[in-house]
Amino acid sequence: MTRPPLRAVRRAVQIGVALVMAAVPLANAAGVNWISGNFLALDILGLPLGDPLAAAQVAASARGIAWPAALGAGLAMGLALVLGPVFCAYACPYGLFSEWAHGLARRLGRVRPGRFPQNGLAGRAVLAGAGLAVVGLWGLPPLVNLVSMPAAYSRLWQYALAGALWLPLLAVPAVLCVEVLAGARLWCRFVCPQSVALALAHRLAPWGLGLAYAGKRCTCPPGARRCLAACSLGLDPRRKAPPAACTNCGDCLDACRQAGRALRFRLGRPATGLSATDSTSPAGRL
Amino acid sequence: MSDGHLLRPPGARDEAEFLRRCLQCGRCAQLCPFGSIFLEAGFDPRTCGTPRIDPRRTPCWLCMRCPPACPTGALRPVTEMAKAGMGRAWLDKARCSTYEGSILCKTCHEKCPLRNTALIMDLGMFPVVTDACVGCGVCESVCPRQAIVTLPRAALPPGAGGGTP
Ligand code: SF4
Ligand code: SF4
Ligand code: SF4
Ligand code: SF4
Numbered sequence: 304m305t306r307p308p309l310r311a312v313r314r315a316v317q318i319g320v321a322l323v324m325a326a327v328p329l330a331n332a333a334g335v336n337w338i339s340g341n342f343l344a345l346d347i348l349g350l351p352l353g354d355p356l357a358a359a360q361v362a363a364s365a366r367g368i369a370w371p372a373a374l375g376a377g378l379a380m381g382l383a384l385v386l387g388p389v390f391c392a393y394a395c396p397y398g399l400f401s402e403w404a405h406g407l408a409r410r411l412g413r414v415r416p417g418r419f420p421q422n423g424l425a426g427r428a429v430l431a432g433a434g435l436a437v438v439g440l441w442g443l444p445p446l447v448n449l450v451s452m453p454a455a456y457s458r459l460w461q462y463a464l465a466g467a468l469w470l471p472l473l474a475v476p477a478v479l480c481v482e483v484l485a486g487a488r489l490w491c492r493f494v495c496p497q498s499v500a501l502a503l504a505h506r507l508a509p510w511g512l513g514l515a516y517a518g519k520r521c522t523c524p525p526g527a528r529r530c531l532a533a534c535s536l537g538l539d540p541r542r543k544a545p546p547a548a549c550t551n552c553g554d555c556l557d558a559c560r561q562a563g564r565a566l567r568f569r570l571g572r573p574a575t576g577l578s579a580t581d582s583t584s585p586a587g588r589l
Numbered sequence: 590m591s592d593g594h595l596l597r598p599p600g601a602r603d604e605a606e607f608l609r610r611c612l613q614c615g616r617c618a619q620l621c622p623f624g625s626i627f628l629e630a631g632f633d634p635r636t637c638g639t640p641r642i643d644p645r646r647t648p649c650w651l652c653m654r655c656p657p658a659c660p661t662g663a664l665r666p667v668t669e670m671a672k673a674g675m676g677r678a679w680l681d682k683a684r685c686s687t688y689e690g691s692i693l694c695k696t697c698h699e700k701c702p703l704r705n706t707a708l709i710m711d712l713g714m715f716p717v718v719t720d721a722c723v724g725c726g727v728c729e730s731v732c733p734r735q736a737i738v739t740l741p742r743a744a745l746p747p748g749a750g751g752g753t754p
Contacts, residue, residue, distance in 0.1 A: 331619035344614035344660040351660060357612050361661050364609040369661035372612060444608040444635045454613075458628075458638065461615045467630040 308560075309553035313393055321396040324457050328464045341457030342395075343448055344372050351375030355500040356431060357448055363439025380500060384508040388501035391491060392552035395498075397452030397475065401488045404479045405535045413486035416531060421539060423492040424502050424547040431496035451497050452478075452490065488536055492548055506547050514545040514556070515569040522563035530566060533558035540566055594744040595641040596726065598626050599649060599673035600656035600664035604743040610663035613638030617655040617664060625649045642675070644726025644739050649675065651702040651725050670702055676724025676741040678708075680716060684736035687715055697728035697737060 324342070331339055339346050344353040353375030361369045379390070391398050408414050434447035448454055455475050462472075478490050491498065505511055521541065523529050530540050533554045538546040540555045551568070559566040594604065598617050601607045617640050618626040625647045626640045642649050651670040659666070667673065680697075682688040687695070698716050701708040707722040718728070718737075726739040 328615075328619055332624070334622070336620060339619045339658070340614045340616045340660070343612045344616065346616065346658075346660070353612075353614075353660065358661075361610050361612060365606065365661075369610060369663075371660035375660065442605075442609055444639075445612060446634055448613055448638070449634055458613075458615070461618070461628060462630065465618075465627045467627070 308557040310557050313552060314399075316393045317396070317399040320394045321399060321456070324396065325460045327457070328461050332464060341461060342453035343451065343457075344375055346371075346375075350378070352378050354448075354451065354454070354497055355380055356435065356497050357445055357451070357454075359435055359500075360438045360445035360447055363435055364442050364445065380504055383501040383504040384511055386512045387505035387549070387551040388498055389512075389551050390501055391495075391498050392550035395453045396456040398491060398550075400475070400479055401482060401491055402535050404483050405486075405488055408483045408486045411483070413483065414537075415486060416537060419487050419489070419492065419537060421537075421546060422548070424499070424506070426493055427495060428499050428503065430494065431499040434496055447496055450474075450494075452495065453497065491550075492536055502547060505549075505551075510571050512551055512568055512570055514540050514549060514551070515567050516541050516543070517565045517567070520563040520565035522565075529558035529562050530555035594741040595629065595636065595639070596644070596676055596724065596739060596741040598640050598642060598655045598664055599651065599653060599670075599675055599723070599725075600659070600667040601675065601742075602663060602665060604741075607663050608635055608639065610661045611639045612661050612663070614660060615640070616658045616660065620658045621649075621655055622652060623647055623650050626655065642726060644729040648726035648730040648739075649673075650727065651723070671706070671721065671723065673723035673725060674742060675726075676739055677720075677722045677745055678718045678724060678726070678728050678737050678739045680718050680728075681736045681738075684734050685716065685732075686734055686736075694733070696731050696733060700727050700731045702727060 327338055337348050342354060343357045344351065351371045351374045353372055355376040358369065358372040358376035361372060383390070405414070431447070437443065438446055452475060455472055459472055482489055505513070518541065528541070534540065535554060536548055536550070538549055540546065540549065553568070556566045556568065597607060602610065615628055618628055625642050629636050629639050629641050631637050651673055653668045653670060653673070656664040657666045657668065685694070686692045693714060698704055698708050698710055702725060703721060703723065707719055708728060709717050709719060711717045724739050724742065729737040729739045
């Protein structure tokens with residue numbers, strides 16, 4: 304029996320999240336309050352969930368732990384430790400728009416693989432760290448939130464309800480245009496400070512969900528690797544350890560299922576002792 | 590709003606600390622059953638996205654639902670109306686109908702959530718705002734003569750009350 308491609312499931316989740324977040328302010332206005340907040344800090348049935356960088360800025364600036372926000376950040380980090388930065392691939396509405404923009408760029412023939420470096424996490428980490436340091440040292444408001452693309456999306460709806468416009472919102476279509484022209488998902492790969500903590504958790508947690516590549520099963524001829532063409536982030540998943548910027552979206556995996564099935568998801572990374580070429584590892588397939 | 594200071598929801602900490610803590614999540618605004626809180630728009634990166642109240646639009650009715658909803662303690666989790674500490678109302682006697690002697694109005698007194706402590710009736714007739722006023726802005730919103738303005742706590746002269754915690 305064939306499984307539906309992961310991508311179909313993922314799209315449904317992404318669109319669902321985007322719709323729910325658009326509906327939150329409306330629902331609240333109608334007195335439905337089991338969910339409230341935006342991507343900076345959410346409350347779902349009393350469970351906090353939030354952006355770790357936002358909570359970290361408050362903690363650094365106010366020199367103290369702000370509890371529900373810290374708890375929400377902790378839950379988000381816990382999720383990333385186990386599943387990787389799946390927020391980016393399954394929840395972030397900007398990620399969805401950016402993928403659509405990338406699809407458009409592909410159709411326009413603007414995507415040229417290999418034009419941008421594989422590693423972007425270090426640069427993103429420096430940006431996030433610098434922002435956090437500036438906010439913390441000078442005791443400033445959490446200014447890095449202004450460039451949170453998911454927060455910008457929820458704010459669009461929060462403001463729309465009030466009939467107001469929040470001007471930084473205009474940045475979202477502007478960045479999308481740049482991404483189409485560049486033929487690469489530049490924001491998610493090289494700028495987004497919000498995803499750094501999640502990506503680092505993915506990188507450092509040896510037990511988390513990640514890609515495993517079994518080189519000897521790979522059947523694609525060089526120059527026509529399906530996985531490379533499928534990754535909207537322009538990553539090469541054929542590595543011993545998954546690329547640092549990988550969001551576990553599974554697009555490469557879907558593509559590889561049409562070929563040698565050399566890529567799999569696996570709990571526990573090859574780096575922890577599981578061989579990258581051992582496709583029958585008992586660590587489990589997902 | 591005087592000096593660019595914004596009237597914050599109940600329980601808000603001192604403006605500088607409030608700004609450090611407010612995540613701009615909007616929960617307080619979303620959960621206010623009266624739609625009293627709106628999120629500041631505009632270009633100022635420090636304040637845009639933070640919650641404020643404009644009594645002439647919709648005052649705060651001191652239901653005290655928003656403070657416990659704040660995930661960062663930018664709004665202290667107070668639930669007592671008397672501790673809302675938002676600011677203080679000022680009544681301009683020259684504009685008030687009662688002081689002016691045209692009609693015996695009493696509207697502000699009837700609507701004040703802290704009537705008889707924050708807003709008392711001198712000689713049973715003349716409204717007087719006391720230091721127990723917390724600055725919810727209800728009186729400002731109902732006064733038919735626009736004789737009342739609500740100053741945010743940050744804009745108050747020192748020692749001017751405002752239900753400061
Ligand atoms: S490497 Fe694969 S799983 Fe990772 S982001 Fe790219 S397509 Fe998605
Ligand atoms: S106390 Fe009640 S009425 Fe006042 S701002 Fe908060 S939620 Fe709204
Ligand atoms: S709930 Fe707290 S953190 Fe969120 S917008 Fe209101 S004051 Fe700011
Ligand atoms: S006097 Fe006015 S501002 Fe003060 S508590 Fe009463 S209604 Fe609110």
